Amino acid sequence: MIITTQKPLDEILDFISPYANILIAGCDGCTQPPRGLREAKTLSQLLELGGKLRNKNFVFKTTTVAKQCDNYLAASILKPQINGAEAVLSLACGIGVQTLAEIFPELPIFPTQNTHFMGAEEREAGILEVRCDGCGDCLLAVTGGICPVARCSKGLLNGACGGSKQGKCELDSERDCAWNLIYERLKKQGKLGLLKEFRPPRDYQLSGWKVTV
Numbered sequence: 001m002i003i004t005t006q007k008p009l010d011e012i013l014d015f016i017s018p019y020a021n022i023l024i025a026g027c028d029g030c031t032q033p034p035r036g037l038r039e040a041k042t043l044s045q046l047l048e049l050g051g052k053l054r055n056k057n058f059v060f061k062t063t064t065v066a067k068q069c070d071n072y073l074a075a076s077i078l079k080p081q082i083n084g085a086e087a088v089l090s091l092a093c094g095i096g097v098q099t100l101a102e103i104f105p106e107l108p109i110f111p112t113q114n115t116h117f118m119g120a121e122e123r124e125a126g127i128l129e130v131r132c133d134g135c136g137d138c139l140l141a142v143t144g145g146i147c148p149v150a151r152c153s154k155g156l157l158n159g160a161c162g163g164s165k166q167g168k169c170e171l172d173s174e175r176d177c178a179w180n181l182i183y184e185r186l187k188k189q190g191k192l193g194l195l196k197e198f199r200p201p202r203d204y205q206l207s208g209w210k211v212t213v
Contacts, residue, residue, distance in 0.1 A: 068096030101145020136206025
């Protein structure tokens with residue numbers, strides 16, 4: 001099971017402030033409390049009110065996916081609904097946000113949740129890759145939907161270490177450098193300016209084992 005808490009509304013409004021047409025995608029998968037269609041509609045109502053307080057009119061469309069971390073399922077559900085959307089708000093955990101960011105690399109995919117910790121699920125076969133470390137302060141809105149905490153071998157928050165070669169990690173030549181992936185994704189979105197922003201050190205208390213939801 002994956003435990004998430006919603007980000008402050010002001011933070012989410014800051015994410016979407018440059019845009020008008022927003023798709024809000026719920027997730028019926030593993031998160032607790034539930035983050036499905038009902039929660040997506042509730043969030044759209046709150047953001048609409050928040051937008052009016054900022055003299056900003058948003059047009060929201062709400063939907064949900066059984067599991068956003070399933071790229072085939074997410075693509076089949078969302079691609080017919082994505083036309084006209086300038087950005088997507090995801091109610092999924094950090095893994096779902098990253099999956100949508102890979103499906104729609106030209107669109108900004110913003111997290112509405114902070115992911116705190118994840119339970120275990122057995123798999124009969126296949127390789128699983130860590131995509132979210134449950135840091136409790138999701139950075140995916142400013143890293144192109146790619147998590148530097150989980151996908152950088154050193155968990156760096158302010159760019160690559162300088163040891164990567166040809167887009168591969170210096171610690172594992174078969175592993176993509178997370179910051180190279182972030183750079184390419186932000187370049188595709190025309191948002192390289194985000195790389196100039198300084199990130200403070202992680203607050204490890206936010207990823208604690210006990211969270212009130």
